[in-house]
Amino acid sequence: MEQSRGGQHSRRSRRRVKRPWWRGPLPLVGTVAVVVIAVVVFIVAANQSGSEGPIGQVVPASLVREVTAVSPSVISAVGTGGLRTPLRAISGPTLTSGGKPELLYIGAEYCPYCAANRWSLVNALSRFGTFSNLHYMRSATTDGDIATFTFHGGSTYTSKYLAFLPIENEDRSGNQLETMTAAQQQLFSTLGNNGFPFLDFAGKYANGAGSTSAGGFDPNILAGADWTKIAAALKNANDPITQAIIGNANYETAAICTLTHNQPAASCQVPAIKTIQRTLAH
Numbered sequence: 001m002e003q004s005r006g007g008q009h010s011r012r013s014r015r016r017v018k019r020p021w022w023r024g025p026l027p028l029v030g031t032v033a034v035v036v037i038a039v040v041v042f043i044v045a046a047n048q049s050g051s052e053g054p055i056g057q058v059v060p061a062s063l064v065r066e067v068t069a070v071s072p073s074v075i076s077a078v079g080t081g082g083l084r085t086p087l088r089a090i091s092g093p094t095l096t097s098g099g100k101p102e103l104l105y106i107g108a109e110y111c112p113y114c115a116a117n118r119w120s121l122v123n124a125l126s127r128f129g130t131f132s133n134l135h136y137m138r139s140a141t142t143d144g145d146i147a148t149f150t151f152h153g154g155s156t157y158t159s160k161y162l163a164f165l166p167i168e169n170e171d172r173s174g175n176q177l178e179t180m181t182a183a184q185q186q187l188f189s190t191l192g193n194n195g196f197p198f199l200d201f202a203g204k205y206a207n208g209a210g211s212t213s214a215g216g217f218d219p220n221i222l223a224g225a226d227w228t229k230i231a232a233a234l235k236n237a238n239d240p241i242t243q244a245i246i247g248n249a250n251y252e253t254a255a256i257c258t259l260t261h262n263q264p265a266a267s268c269q270v271p272a273i274k275t276i277q278r279t280l281a282h
Contacts, residue, residue: 055172059134059149059227066231067119068126070246072270077237079272081247086216087255087280092191092203093183097163101202101259105151106180106188108170110140114197115148116219117207119230120248121199122149127253127267128260129159136227139219140172146219147227152177161260162202169196205255205280216248250276 095102105121107114115138122131137150149155151166167184171177180188191206192198199207207216221244222230233241254276257268267273 081243115146
């Protein structure tokens, strides 16, 4: 919020100026009408600026940078963030796309664990590529109203190391949004226990309802915080928000590094990531 400038205000002339008749004072009825309109506009604006916030709008590049360009020193200091591993080894079909290993994400916009995990996933995947056209989203008001993003609405991810296939299966109201193929539904059912979110790391690791830590971390850590507050917290390695988001992202990064043969080195040769890699079941 911009602070007011104190101390100096321009002085207004005390000289009375005769106004033209067409700019004279409004009659009483007109004044009342203006007041009523102003009140209505204020009420509508207040309702629209509640928990909905900027839902559906494109996330500005400045906010995306705050989430994706977290300092390497913070990444190293966080390590696991004290989280239990959200990953488990699986024996699923190998997922590839365009000759690259594929990370399959199946989630729902209403889901609070999906909301939490998207923060980590956007950070982790940005260590290997670039997102564009992400949109603001919140989990359902009855499911935490957690500030997050959505991969629905035309978001894209580009990387020379891996492919990312996101499916937002249901919207914020729990209605069908994006459909799964029969093969994806099979993975979601057998490996993901039909629970959101489900992440399949090229058939080698899974993160989701079948894991001991569904979604990575407790979404209540983000409760009551908006996008700006969450993104700003990622500068502080000791903040509980950072411990959760980056700790989970580091696990996901370690899993991705096993798929990309530890490329790029800038992301995979970080000591904290190498340490986590050694703890992953094979």
